[in-house]
Amino acid sequence: MNTHIINIGDELLIGQVINTNASWMALQLNLSGVNVSKTIVIADSEKEIENSILSSLKEADCILITGGLGPTKDDITKTTLAKLFSSPLIENKEVLENIKNIFSLRGFPLTSTNRKQALVPKDCKVINNPYGTAPGMCFEKDNKLIISMPGVPFEMQNMMTNYVIPLILSHYKPIAIIHKTLLTCGLGESFLSDLIEPFELSLPKYIKLAYLPSANFLRLRLSAKGENRDSIEKELNNQVNKLLPLIKDYFIGFDFDDPSLVLAEELKKRKQTISTAESCTGGNIAHRITINPGASQYYKGSVVSYSNQTKIQVLGVEKEFIETFGAVSREVAEKMAKNVREKLNTTYSIATTGIAGPSGGSEEKPVGDIWIAIACENGDVISKKFNFYSSRENFISRATNQALFMIINLLSTTEI
Amino acid sequence: MNTHIINIGDELLIGQVINTNASWMALQLNLSGVNVSKTIVIADSEKEIENSILSSLKEADCILITGGLGPTKDDITKTTLAKLFSSPLIENKEVLENIKNIFSLRGFPLTSTNRKQALVPKDCKVINNPYGTAPGMCFEKDNKLIISMPGVPFEMQNMMTNYVIPLILSHYKPIAIIHKTLLTCGLGESFLSDLIEPFELSLPKYIKLAYLPSANFLRLRLSAKGENRDSIEKELNNQVNKLLPLIKDYFIGFDFDDPSLVLAEELKKRKQTISTAESCTGGNIAHRITINPGASQYYKGSVVSYSNQTKIQVLGVEKEFIETFGAVSREVAEKMAKNVREKLNTTYSIATTGIAGPSGGSEEKPVGDIWIAIACENGDVISKKFNFYSSRENFISRATNQALFMIINLLSTTEI
Numbered sequence: 001m002n003t004h005i006i007n008i009g010d011e012l013l014i015g016q017v018i019n020t021n022a023s024w025m026a027l028q029l030n031l032s033g034v035n036v037s038k039t040i041v042i043a044d045s046e047k048e049i050e051n052s053i054l055s056s057l058k059e060a061d062c063i064l065i066t067g068g069l070g071p072t073k074d075d076i077t078k079t080t081l082a083k084l085f086s087s088p089l090i091e092n093k094e095v096l097e098n099i100k101n102i103f104s105l106r107g108f109p110l111t112s113t114n115r116k117q118a119l120v121p122k123d124c125k126v127i128n129n130p131y132g133t134a135p136g137m138c139f140e141k142d143n144k145l146i147i148s149m150p151g152v153p154f155e156m157q158n159m160m161t162n163y164v165i166p167l168i169l170s171h172y173k174p175i176a177i178i179h180k181t182l183l184t185c186g187l188g189e190s191f192l193s194d195l196i197e198p199f200e201l202s203l204p205k206y207i208k209l210a211y212l213p214s215a216n217f218l219r220l221r222l223s224a225k226g227e228n229r230d231s232i233e234k235e236l237n238n239q240v241n242k243l244l245p246l247i248k249d250y251f252i253g254f255d256f257d258d259p260s261l262v263l264a265e266e267l268k269k270r271k272q273t274i275s276t277a278e279s280c281t282g283g284n285i286a287h288r289i290t291i292n293p294g295a296s297q298y299y300k301g302s303v304v305s306y307s308n309q310t311k312i313q314v315l316g317v318e319k320e321f322i323e324t325f326g327a328v329s330r331e332v333a334e335k336m337a338k339n340v341r342e343k344l345n346t347t348y349s350i351a352t353t354g355i356a357g358p359s360g361g362s363e364e365k366p367v368g369d370i371w372i373a374i375a376c377e378n379g380d381v382i383s384k385k386f387n388f389y390s391s392r393e394n395f396i397s398r399a400t401n402q403a404l405f406m407i408i409n410l411l412s413t414t415e416i
Numbered sequence: 417m418n419t420h421i422i423n424i425g426d427e428l429l430i431g432q433v434i435n436t437n438a439s440w441m442a443l444q445l446n447l448s449g450v451n452v453s454k455t456i457v458i459a460d461s462e463k464e465i466e467n468s469i470l471s472s473l474k475e476a477d478c479i480l481i482t483g484g485l486g487p488t489k490d491d492i493t494k495t496t497l498a499k500l501f502s503s504p505l506i507e508n509k510e511v512l513e514n515i516k517n518i519f520s521l522r523g524f525p526l527t528s529t530n531r532k533q534a535l536v537p538k539d540c541k542v543i544n545n546p547y548g549t550a551p552g553m554c555f556e557k558d559n560k561l562i563i564s565m566p567g568v569p570f571e572m573q574n575m576m577t578n579y580v581i582p583l584i585l586s587h588y589k590p591i592a593i594i595h596k597t598l599l600t601c602g603l604g605e606s607f608l609s610d611l612i613e614p615f616e617l618s619l620p621k622y623i624k625l626a627y628l629p630s631a632n633f634l635r636l637r638l639s640a641k642g643e644n645r646d647s648i649e650k651e652l653n654n655q656v657n658k659l660l661p662l663i664k665d666y667f668i669g670f671d672f673d674d675p676s677l678v679l680a681e682e683l684k685k686r687k688q689t690i691s692t693a694e695s696c697t698g699g700n701i702a703h704r705i706t707i708n709p710g711a712s713q714y715y716k717g718s719v720v721s722y723s724n725q726t727k728i729q730v731l732g733v734e735k736e737f738i739e740t741f742g743a744v745s746r747e748v749a750e751k752m753a754k755n756v757r758e759k760l761n762t763t764y765s766i767a768t769t770g771i772a773g774p775s776g777g778s779e780e781k782p783v784g785d786i787w788i789a790i791a792c793e794n795g796d797v798i799s800k801k802f803n804f805y806s807s808r809e810n811f812i813s814r815a816t817n818q819a820l821f822m823i824i825n826l827l828s829t830t831e832i
Contacts, residue, residue, distance in 0.1 A: 012442070013442055013446075013452045013453065013454075013455065014442055014446040014452070015438075015439040015441070015444070016439075016597075016628065016637070018436055019438065019455075022431075022435065023431040023432075023433070024431065025431070026431035027430065027431025027432070029431075030429075030431055036429050036430070037458070037459060038429075038456065038457065040455070041438065041455040043453060048453070048454070052454075055471070071605060071606040072609045073616070074627065102805075106604075106802075106803055106805075108604065108607070111607070113606045131806045133606075154806065154809065154810045212432065275726075278702075282711070283694075283702025283718055283720065284699070285699070286698055286702070287698055287700045287703045287812075290698025290700075290722060290772075290812075291808065291809055292808075293773070294775075300722055300723045300725065301720045301721050301722040301726035302699055302719075303717065304702045304717045304720065305717050306702075306706060306712055306717040306718075307712060307716045309716065309760070310691075310717035313760070313761075314717070314719065314730065314759060343730060345725065356706075392707065396706075
């Protein structure tokens with residue numbers, strides 16, 4: 001089967017917003033075994049929307065549409081669909097209830113403009129949107145599905161995950177695709193590919209290997225496609241068992257989107273806790289840890305010490321220490337880690353101090369230099385120096401990932 | 417005139433790579449007054465490439481194509497174009513010279529696979545590629561331009577800037593487009609649109625208004641199109657001056673990508689400093705502030721107090737306070753703000769405490785509830801309650817944006 005994605009929005013056509021919806025949707029569909037053969041971006045124009053849907057109906061089995069469902073005048077996707085499918089707009093009770101709930105939670109009155117969001121074409125199936133006022137709509141024509149969703153990424157993502165992908169799978173029964181992703185850190189793409197070349201060449205034809213690099217991490221994704229789910233799954237696991245010993249020094253975990261989730265699992269398993277003291281990463285380690293639900297079980301907090309004064313007064317690093325060794329030094333990083341662990345009374349702590357750039361470097365301590373230290377309950381402190389010279393944003397991402405990798409690595413070599 | 421962009425590449429259709437080329441190209445074209453009415457992503461497939469070009473030739477005056485020009489077997493754009501325009505491939509001397517130069521610079525031998533890159537369709541104009549082996553190709557058919565470029569972003573960008581955009585401008589002489597974007601916070605899309613409805617309805621036909629919402633922020637974009645650049649610019653400014661008084665309570669600034677940059681400007685202008693005490697935002701306010709170069713000039717740090725113990729021991733919030741009012745309360749938020757400001761000795765401070773979810777709420781204090789407090793040097797504290805019920809990630813983004821807005825708003829009403 002064959003899917004088209006149509007993203008509607010003037011903001012996408014003038015380059016103001018990058019179309020991350022298309023790639024997110026394509027990735028999720030692909031992981032579920034659904035093939036995307038075209039993605040199209042068009043303006044909020046009745047003629048363009050009509051033409052694109054009619055033309056995609058000739059080529060595709062399923063059309064997924066995002067955008068143009070807001071309450072304002074430039075949003076015309078719903079009225080265009082109602083016209084195209086000759087299905088007049090009527091008020092939907094459940095949608096109205098949902099809109100009323102959202103407005104009462106936010107403490108705003110329900111205006112007539114917002115009430116209009118509860119109008120939906122008579123012949124569509126409504127997809128509930130717990131996070132916003134625009135419902136999704138599903139039409140069926142000649143056994144083809146045409147599904148319209150809001151363009152707001154997290155509203156669309158929720159609908160895709162909980163409703164649209166399960167619906168597509170039950171409607172079309174595509175062939176099985178199974179993926180297994182291995183998260184690694186510490187070896188670049190070309191070196192890792194040299195290391196596992198014989199393995200890659202020996203893979204059966206229906207199993208593909210992809211290299212997915214991101215700030216300091218490299219994911220290896222093995223994807224098996226076939227008619228018989230059980231047999232491809234068995235062979236995929238077999239290949240993973242061959243690959244693991246080859247990459248054991250760089251391996252972090254399976255299938256996790258983010259190393260902070262690996263850390264969460266490990267700490268919860270051990271009933272242990274962690275805290276952070278961040279200078280150059282500026283709160284990003286804390287942010288990455290706390291974005292996961294339930295983080296308060298194992299994370300106690302951070303001191304973001306963005307000035308020497310904060311390092312001294314809040315973290316209790318001695319002034320003489322900073323003057324003698326400099327703020328970016330092994331000594332200060334270790335002291336930050338030790339002190340924050342004691343102050344917040346956690347099993348472990350992570351500290352960072354470095355030069356994110358673009359300025360602030362010297363010949364001795366260039367931009368990109370960073371010390372990362374980890375303190376443990378028994379008094380041990382591990383520290384290591386890196387240079388992550390790049391853009392400021394990328395420096396922060398790489399440093400954060402490296403810090404998470406260091407604590408995961410330490411936990412994996414420590415008995416529970 | 418009307419332009420289509422066609423991006424070719426399997427990696428874009430499985431979601432492995434986000435299509436940043438389309439938005440970059442659309443933005444540059446738009447800034448030059450060239451209208452993009454559709455962008456399409458297709459696979460490396462002869463049939464798809466042929467069909468897409470033929471179909472776009474019916475709708476567009478100009479077609480810009482990227483991707484599929486590499487030396488490997490899956491790259492078939494060039495042979496497809498040669499076939500489509502009945503123009504056989506011949507070796508081009510200048511292109512071969514360029515390829516030889518590149519290989520000698522990199523110290524690699526020139527293989528026959530690489531030499532093939534010098535073959536180009538007989539009837540196209542070649543576009544030089546100083547950064548790579550794949551040349552660009554420009555075809556003309558019925559006074560329409562069809563231009564093929566490599567998919568590597570910086571190679572394509574160099575061709576667009578130095579050759580393609582000047583060529584389009586001289587070939588089509590497009591009309592002028594000017595945009596003005598206004599960043600607002602604090603009023604939802606539907607309320608703002610009700611508020612400025614008379615203004616919107618009174619806009620001249622050649623000026624369009626678009627609403628661009630993102631986590632708790634709303635951008636208003638006015639776009640003017642016309643023959644005479646000076647006169648549409650004058651009228652656009654005129655309309656902006658009419659709009660500003662209507663939205664003054666929600667207005668943050670012009671054309672800024674991120675409110676943290678507005679905050680940075682305001683604090684630097686005043687030579688003032690800020691600190692944060694974050695509970696539910698978990699370090700994200702600190703992260704958003706410190707991602708900007710030079711943040712240490714005005715930002716001193718944060719206490720991410722992710723447990724009551726941290727609120728008590730590091731921030732000095734009284735235990736009785738938390739027991740009496742609860743961690744998510746006006747009293748605790750204000751105390752956090754006051755104490756962190758004093759501890760870090762800054763002009764202002766921001767504190768957050770709330771329930772990010774998905775669990776942890778109660779009937780009295782539901783998921784999404786958050787108190788944001790700002791403390792000032794003179795002892796004043798402002799605090800406000802919100803409910804940002806949504807996904808955990810979105811809750812954190814919205815709360816962060818709201819906190820930044822509150823301090824920007826306070827600064828804008830305070831004399832320098």
